[in-house]
Amino acid sequence: MKFGFDIDDTLINLREHAFHLYNKKLNQNIALEVFHELKTVEIHEAFGMEKEAGNAMWISLLEEIYFTDCPAFEGAIRTLQQLKIDGHEIFYITSRPKKYCMQTREWMKAQGFPVEDEHFFCGMQDDEKIATINDLELDYYFDDKPAVLETLNDVTTKVYIMNQSYNQHVNLPRLYQWSELKEIMK
Ligand SMILES: [Mg+2]
Numbered sequence: 001m002k003f004g005f006d007i008d009d010t011l012i013n014l015r016e017h018a019f020h021l022y023n024k025k026l027n028q029n030i031a032l033e034v035f036h037e038l039k040t041v042e043i044h045e046a047f048g049m050e051k052e053a054g055n056a057m058w059i060s061l062l063e064e065i066y067f068t069d070c071p072a073f074e075g076a077i078r079t080l081q082q083l084k085i086d087g088h089e090i091f092y093i094t095s096r097p098k099k100y101c102m103q104t105r106e107w108m109k110a111q112g113f114p115v116e117d118e119h120f121f122c123g124m125q126d127d128e129k130i131a132t133i134n135d136l137e138l139d140y141y142f143d144d145k146p147a148v149l150e151t152l153n154d155v156t157t158k159v160y161i162m163n164q165s166y167n168q169h170v171n172l173p174r175l176y177q178w179s180e181l182k183e184i185m186k
Pocket residue numbers: 006007008009010143144145
């Protein structure tokens with residue numbers, strides 16, 4: 001079968017990694033509970049920042065957020081490795097900016113994710129992911145972001161949402177842990 005995955009906050013814990021970096025850069029010590037209660041994909045509210053300042057901060061730290069030691073979610077790497085061993089095809093579909101695509105692909109390999117270069121799709125807008133998902137005729141697709149998921153109502157692919165505080169309103173089958181994938185496939 002063909003499996004498609006978003007990367008950030010679906011396979012890796014990027015926002016929380018960024019949250020720790022923000023605390024360090026801003027010399028603050030905002031508690032992780034605040035992070036877990038955020039209702040937005042963006043994290044700047046936790047630091048009392050307005051949208052504009054928040055966006056500027058995110059962009060200024062982007063390379064550090066992307067390419068340092070952001071952890072994968074528990075079981076994510078092992079689960080995808082097992083899919084590959086079992087003969088499934090694995091695709092990545094990320095809307096990270098174009099200029100970071102190659103580095104992202106190599107970073108994912110370095111973490112231990114099974115990545116084939118031609119199965120790595122990157123640099124599209126959130127609402128453009130649907131075209132790739134349809135073209136690839138994926139059996140399964142996993143993402144966390146409401147702006148993406150809301151475009152996928154009519155696809156034949158089985159879409160799953162990675163559970164996050166900001167996507168509770170999205171009505172789709174939900175994944176809480178990567179270890180649950182085995183059950184889904186049964
Ligand atoms: Mg994401």
